[in-house]
Amino acid sequence: MKANRSIACLLLAALPTLASAHVAEKVETLHDQALAEIPGHRGLMLTVSFKPGQVSAPHVHPGSVFVYVLEGTVQTQLEGGPVETYTVGQSWYEPANVPHLLARNPDPMKPAKLLVWELLKEGDPILKPLERGAR
Template sequence: MTALSLAAAPRQSPSMVLAIVGGLACAFAIGKTLPVTMDTVSGALSPLCATAAESSPLDKVEPIGSYALPNVPGKRVTIVRVFYGPGGFSRPHRHAGSVTAYITKGAIRSQLGGGPVETFGVGQSFFEPPGATHLVSANASITEPAELIAVFVADEGAELTTYLE
């Protein structure tokens, strides 16, 4: 397009421009980060597009500690810090054992099983019972980072997080 044809083009509403940019960001994220298989694309499409942005490279999980529970043989408590960059999220997953999450920075969107999507702010917590499906775990902001501390109580040697297909 030339500068003249761009100037003559009709102006789009801000919401239309935002929708187009979000769609392009979603398409870019899918094309950049996923193998080209239909099962993988269909399983990952929803969480990628729901945030209208690529997950941040700042998303990470940092181990804090892990301790055997001497009064409960075969069980272990593990504590991790989860960092979400702006617009960051985790794919749908489930955890071994139970998890309590405490928000230390920003706001976190969360949805378990068929329940509602809830938003938790600094100082709030939520609980995931054993075997619960964590469908949404995401930073509620696309401009600010968020962080939570997760405390797992699970069987000794268990795989703490299993991503869903």
């Protein structure tokens, strides 16, 4: 009986993390600008906010992406690379069309927030979900 109670307590404690793992992260567009010097392209600046423990669905960006950590800690993995951990003040680059297999806030208590700049062709979406088996 005591073991069942312990397991139940552990499951209840994990619920917020499990629930947030399936909710899309919050994306806020700060600036979306056609680039006169690069016809047919636009620059996009946005923030991406992760709740504690939140995980992003695997996806691919059709444009080049630069990311800067504003708040918290984020773990990320591009296809063919290791899982990388970034904290406040650190940044990284994601080449266009490389599958982004993992993006998560590993902290169960604190949120994370990213500043993202992406170079896109006009009409391209910010990202495309990765289809299962597409890797």
